[in-house]
Amino acid sequence: MRATLRRLGDVIPLPVSVRPDPAANFLVSPTVSVSTDPAAADIADQLAELLRQATGHPVPVTGTGGSVEIVLGGYDKSEAYRIDIAAGGVTLRAGGNEGLFAAVQTLRQLLPVAEADEVTLPGGTIEDEPRFAYRGTMLDLARHFFTPDEIKSYVDLIVQFKINHLHLHLTDDQGWRLEIPGWPRLTEVGGGAGTGVGGVGGGFLTAAEYTDLVAYAGQRFVTIVPEIDLPGHVNAAQVAYPELTCDGEPVSPRTDAEVGYSSLCANRDETYAFVEDVIRTVAALTPGPFLHIGGDEAFSTPPEDYRRFLARVLPMPGKYGKRTVGWHEMAAVDLPPGAVAQYWRIEPADDGVARAADRGHQVIMSPADRSYLDMKYDKDSPLGLDWAGVVGVQRSYDWDPADRLPGVGEESLLGVEAPLWSETLRSPADIQFLAFPRLCAIAEIGWTPRAARNWPSFRERLATFGPRWTAQGINFHRSAEVDWLD
Ligand code: ACM
Secondary structure (H helix, E strand, C coil): CECCCCCCCCCCCCCCEEEECHHHCEEECCCCCEEECHHHHHHHHHHHHHHHHHHCCCCCEECCCCCEEEEECCCCCCCCEEEEEECCEEEEEECCHHHHHHHHHHHHHHCCCCCCCEEEECCEEEEECCCCCEEEEEEECCCCCCCHHHHHHHHHHHHHHCCCEEEEECECCCCECECCCCCCHHHHHHCCECCCHHHCCECCECHHHHHHHHHHHHHCCCEEEEEEEECECCHHHHHHCHHHCCCCCCCCCCCCCCCCCCECCCCCHHHHHHHHHHHHHHHHHCCCCEEEEECCCCCCCCHHHHHHHHHHHCCHHHHCCCEEEEEHHHHHCCCCCCCEEEECCCCCCCHHHHHHHHCCCEEEECCHHHHCCCECCCCCCCCCECCCCCCCHHHHHCCCHHHCECCECHHHEEEEEEEECCCCCCCHHHHHHHHCCHHHHHHHHHHCCHHHCCHHHHHHHHHCHHHHHHHHCCCCCCCCCCCCCC
C-alpha cells in the first residue's frame, strides 16, 4: 500500500521556516539506514524505530553513509534544528540532542499515520527553534493518582508536540503522592486507597519510582517540575501528622473538591522543620532546575501569616540548589533571586506579577480561561470544570502570552504551561480527551514565532492529526471547530 504524502508544513507546532520542494521528495527505500554522530546514538535509535514502524523496513543504524543522516553542531542553541529532505537523502542537524529530538518529532509528523509499503517524505527544508524555553503541561496527581506507567504514556504523547516541562502537582488536600523518607505517614495515610476526589483511586510514587520517572522524562528532554503545594492545600499532610495543624488536633480526610480550607501554621517551628525536610528531599530527588512551592488559594492563612510563611519558605529551594516556582499569589511578597511566578487566574491585570516582572523575575503564563486543560470544551463536555468558562479549541489558541498581563511582556516570559487538574479525571483516556487537541494549541503558542501563527492555519493542520490519533488509539476530542480528516 502507498501512503498518502504529507505536506511539509503539516506540522504542529508550526516551524519557523518551511520551504517545500516537491521535486525533492524522498522515497524511504527498503535499504534505508540511519547514520549518526556517536553522541546522538539514542536519537538515531529512536528515529530508526519510527522509520521501521512506518515502513516495515529493517532500518539499521550505522556510523556513516546512511541515507538518513544525523549531524550534531552548526547551531549555538541546542534546541535549534534543520531538516533537509532531498531525493538522495535526509539530513537532521541540530545544535544539541534537544534539537535533534525536536527534529525527530517533526519528521515523525511527516511519516504516514500507519505502516505502508511505500512511504515518501515531502521534499524541502525546515529550519526551526522555539520561541520560549519553557513549554509545559501540568498533571494533578493529588485529586486523582496516575501510575508511573500512565504518566510515562503521557510523556510519550506530549513530546510529540515539543512540550519540554511536565509539572507534577504532587500534594493537595485529598492526597500526598510522593514518598518522603522520615515522614512515612504522608504516603501511608495520604496516599492510601480511596484518597482521590470522590473517594476513587489513590496511590503514590515511591522515591525510586519518582527517580525512574524523572529519568524517563529526561531521556525525552522533558524536565519534571515537582510541586509541593504550601501553605494551603495541606489537609492530607495534616491528616497524616496532626502536629502540622495550629492546635495539634486531628483533622478528617477529605475527598471533596473544595479548596482554601487548610493551612500550615506560620507561627510554629514544626511547620518549617517539616517544610524544609520535604523541600530538601524533593530537591535531592529532582535533577531539573525548578521546585514549585504552590502558594495558591491560601484562603485560610491570614495575610500576615502568608507573608511570614513565604519569607521563610521561598528561599528554601534556592538553599538546595533549585529555582523557586510558585503560583502567582506568592508575588505579593518580594521574591528571592531567580524565582518564577506562574500566573493562573482570569483577571486582565495583576499588580504582584507586574512588580515581579519589573524586578527581573520570569513568568510562566497559564491563564485558566485559555490554558487550563480541565475546563470544559463547551457546556456539553462530559469531563472538566467551568469556573473559568468553557474553553474551546480556538479559545485555547487565539491569544498571546505577551499580551496577557500589563507589565509582563515577551522579555519577562519564561514560557507557557497548560495545567490539567484531575477532579473529573479517572483514566488516561480522560487525560487524552481534555489534553488533545488543546495541548497542541498551547504547544504552538510556546514554540512558534508569534507572527507566523494564526487560527485558520492551525485549524487546518490540526485536522490532519485526526487519523493519526485514531491510529495511535488516542481518545482525542473531535471538536466541531475542526473539520477532521477521516
Ligand atoms: C490553581 O488553579 N489553584 C493554581
